[in-house]
Every structure is written in C-alpha cells, then in structure tokens.
Amino acid sequence: MKVEVLDIHGKETGRKIELSDTVFAIEPNDHAVYLDVKQHLANKRQGTHKSKERAEIAGSTRKIKKQKGTGTARAGSIKSPVFRGGGRIFGPRPRNYSFKLNKSLKRLARKSALSIQAKDNNILVVEDFNFDAPKTKNFVAVLQGLGVENKKSLFVLGDLNNNVYLSSRNLKRAKTITNSGLSTYEVLNANKVILLESSLEGINQI
Structure with a gap:
C-alpha cells in the first residue's frame, strides 16, 4: 500500500512511499x-506488595485466656489473624509477574497492531525533521501542523534523536520512540501513529 508523505506542517510533499x-x-x-x-502491562508491575503474616507480627506470645470454661472459642495468641492487629492469612508476597512470549508471536502482535491502525487511517508518514535545540514549543508546532495536538500521538523515529525526544518529553499526549522500541501496547494506545521516513525500513522488516 502507498501513502502520501507529509511535511511537519501537515502538507503533502508530492511523494508517496510504499x-x-x-x-x-x-x-x-x-x-x-x-x-x-x-x-x-505485567512487566511494568513492580510486584513489591507485602503484608505481614502471623509469624512476622510483633506481639506477646502468652496465651491470652484459658483453654476451657470461657464459653468462647479457644485462643492462643494475640497475633492470630482473627484479632485486630493480627497477621493476615495468605497475604500478598513479593513476586515477579513477567512471563515469556515467543518472538514470532510478538512480531505477529506488532504487525496486527499496525494493521489495525492502518485500517482505521490512524497512520501518518512524515518526512524526517530535526531541531537545533530541545524546545517543547517546536514540537508543539509540529503537532499543530499535523492536527494531532489534542490526540494521543506516537512518533516513531529511525534512530534516537535527542533534540526531538527531549522536545516531546514534557508533553502528556505525545510520545517519541525508535522503531527498535516499537511495541504493540504503544501502537494501540495512540490515537495517531506518526512514522518518520527513516523508521520505515526497520518497520517493514518486522
């Protein structure tokens, strides 16, 4: 499929790219x-949740009342989970939530995400650009030129460009990544995916 290449002002350059x-x-x-x-999403979880269990509670170890004759249930420790301030039964423990996926499946997922966005006309191809210095207002001007200032946008670069990356870093709705860092989540989480020309060679080889 061929698409029109735009400049940073959102105007057609007269060139098409495959x-x-x-x-x-x-x-x-x-x-x-x-x-x-x-x-x-699982890999982003810290997994540092922890609650104290019965053996970890600081408290007296004496038997709090006699075994028989009280008319109530037996109780041997103030640290029992049935008492306020006692340990928690089967509470959360630190764990690693990450799991493995095959590379071929992840490639298929990325292709599927890009195909979904392409089908919905949410992909733009823009000619490469650069800034002389990191300036957020310069990146805002690019967003306005492309008409995506009020949308969540994902800019995909061919190589890391610090001036462009730093210019976009303070903007809540815009994110800049390289084609090697492209992920299914980032593609689908954006309202518009803006591909720079230099990124297409790597993306076409996914």
Whole structure:
C-alpha cells in the first residue's frame, strides 16, 4: 500500500512511499495482540506488595485466656489473624509477574497492531525533521501542523534523536520512540501513529 508523505506542517510533499502489506495490511490476530499487551502491562508491575503474616507480627506470645470454661472459642495468641492487629492469612508476597512470549508471536502482535491502525487511517508518514535545540514549543508546532495536538500521538523515529525526544518529553499526549522500541501496547494506545521516513525500513522488516 502507498501513502502520501507529509511535511511537519501537515502538507503533502508530492511523494508517496510504499508500506509493506505483510506488516500494515494483514488480518489482525486478536489473541496475539492480547497476549503481547498483557505481557507489556505485567512487566511494568513492580510486584513489591507485602503484608505481614502471623509469624512476622510483633506481639506477646502468652496465651491470652484459658483453654476451657470461657464459653468462647479457644485462643492462643494475640497475633492470630482473627484479632485486630493480627497477621493476615495468605497475604500478598513479593513476586515477579513477567512471563515469556515467543518472538514470532510478538512480531505477529506488532504487525496486527499496525494493521489495525492502518485500517482505521490512524497512520501518518512524515518526512524526517530535526531541531537545533530541545524546545517543547517546536514540537508543539509540529503537532499543530499535523492536527494531532489534542490526540494521543506516537512518533516513531529511525534512530534516537535527542533534540526531538527531549522536545516531546514534557508533553502528556505525545510520545517519541525508535522503531527498535516499537511495541504493540504503544501502537494501540495512540490515537495517531506518526512514522518518520527513516523508521520505515526497520518497520517493514518486522
């Protein structure tokens, strides 16, 4: 499929570029997308949750009342989970939530995500640009030129460009990554995916 190349002002340059049908026009695999997004979110979890169990509570070890004759249940420790301030039964423990996915499945998920966005006309191809210095207002001008200032946008660069990256870092709705860092979650989480020309060579080879 061929798409028009835009400049940073959102105007057509008169050039068209070929997007690989094997990446941008496949039948999306919903389950692969689900698994890749699930893994992305699971990997972001810290897993540092912890509550104290019975053996970790600081408290007296004496038997709080006699075993028989009280008419109530037996109780041997103030640290029992049935008492206020006692330990928690089967409480959360630190754990690692990450899990493994095959590389082929992750590639399929990324292709599916790009195909979904392409089908919805949410992908723009923009000629490469650079800034002389990191300036947020310069990046805002690019967003306004492309008409995406009020939308969540994902800019995909061919190589890391510090001036462009730093210019976008303070903007809540804009994110800049390189094609090597492209993920299914980031693609689907954006309202518009803006691909710079230099990024297409790497993306077409996913």
